[in-house]
Amino acid sequence: MNTPIISSLLDTDAYKLNMQQAIFHHYPDVNVAAEFHCRSKEDLSYLQHRINEEAIALSNLRFSEQEIAFLKKLGHYQQDYLDYLRQFSLNADQISVRTENEQLAIRIEGKWLDVILWEVPLLAIICELRCNDRYPELTSTQAIEQLKIKISKLTDKADASSLGAFQVVDFGTRRRFSQPVHQAIVEYLNEHCPFFKGTSNLLLAKTYHLPAVGTQAHEWFQAHQQLTGELADSQQLALHRWLQEYPETLGIALTDCINMDAFLSDFNLYLSNKFVGLRHDSGDPVTWGEKAIDHYQHLGIDPKEKTLVFSDSLTLDKAFKIHEHFMGRVNTSFGIGTQLTCDLPNVDTLNIVLKLVSCNGKPVAKISDEPGKSICKDTGYLEQLRQAFKIG
Secondary structure, eight states: OOSOSOOOTTSSBHHHHHHHHHHHHHOTTOEEEEEEEETTOOOOGGGHHHHHHHHHHHHTOOOOHHHHHHHHHTSOOOHHHHHHHHTOOOOGGGEEEEEETTEEEEEEEEEHHHHTTTHHHHHHHHHHHHHHHHOTTOOHHHHHHHHHHHHHHHHHHOOHHHHHTOOEEEOOSTTOSOHHHHHHHHHHHHHHOTTEEEESBHHHHHHHTOOBOOOOOHHHHHHHTTSSSSGGGHHHHHHHHHHHHOSSSOOEEEOOSSOHHHHHHHOOHHHHHHSOEEEEOSSOHHHHHHHHHHHHHHTTOOGGGSEEEEOSSOOHHHHHHHHHHHTTTSEEEEEEOHHHHSOOTTOOOOOEEEEEEEETTEEOOBOOSSGGGOBOSOHHHHHHHHHHTTOO
16 A cells, blocks of 8 residues: 555544534434445445555544644633543444445444544545546646636636635535645645635644634534434534534534525524524525525624625635625625635546434434435435425
């Protein structure tokens, strides 16, 4: 095996450690299972052996004292959790990599506390192995040239006031072309683009002294479907538990585990005041944003005091159009992933996910505002979920 693709456990997204700390304090004995899905339908089964090798290499990594010190400076990680991270390691026995129906099949089972840190590095590994095979001639040089073209087009058409309020964050760890390309993109944006405001990647945040951006992911809401007495109460429990862990920080709530309408029905005056904003990850972004603004206004909350974070399949151009639509009415920020870190000439991007499928042995699901992003193999449970949240 060559040098492992991932060389630090910090090479992951901030929301993973944010959720892991909450799990550490509230759900240390909860068991989950997660499964890989290639939405692109590309046959990746030939990577099976190399993925197993990379998984073993991942399991040998530990957080260094320097990395622990960096996490402590972020201000929202507690000492007992940081002490836990000092001895943490991924367990390669939890992961099964195989071929099923001529497709790559991956399943991870174990304590949620352990399983949660597999997703981001594993997806990054799969993308990099695949891109190295398919596009061996491409490097960071081509990625930066492509980025310069996009930035030039943006700045040519944007007026100074609009561009001055524009905020972009790198959300590209999971589906990046490679780690070197990802790092080069972040370095260039940090040095040349005033609208660049941070990264979800903790290692790059540490390297370039950037804000580490992110709160929670779908799995936080999915798991709570089996951690509450009544299914209809699961979103509210997830939101209240988050506030219990982070009462003054990390106040952006993800809205589309069920769908926006179901979320807003649960997002009462108390929660709307406590959370500083919302994150969009499926469905039409303008429709979603208008619903959010209407919701705040109906509750007597000034939308200008809140932030809407958009993170669904964005390009710089698409993000700027959304920004212009909402400018002056609500604060906005844009998390751009694949179209920043895997945008190279003639590269077909890969759409892969690794999502929870069960919690404590019972099914969980994601419905979302976009049918193609729904995840659940148990049609009976999916119907229960739809009934609980009154979805047609």
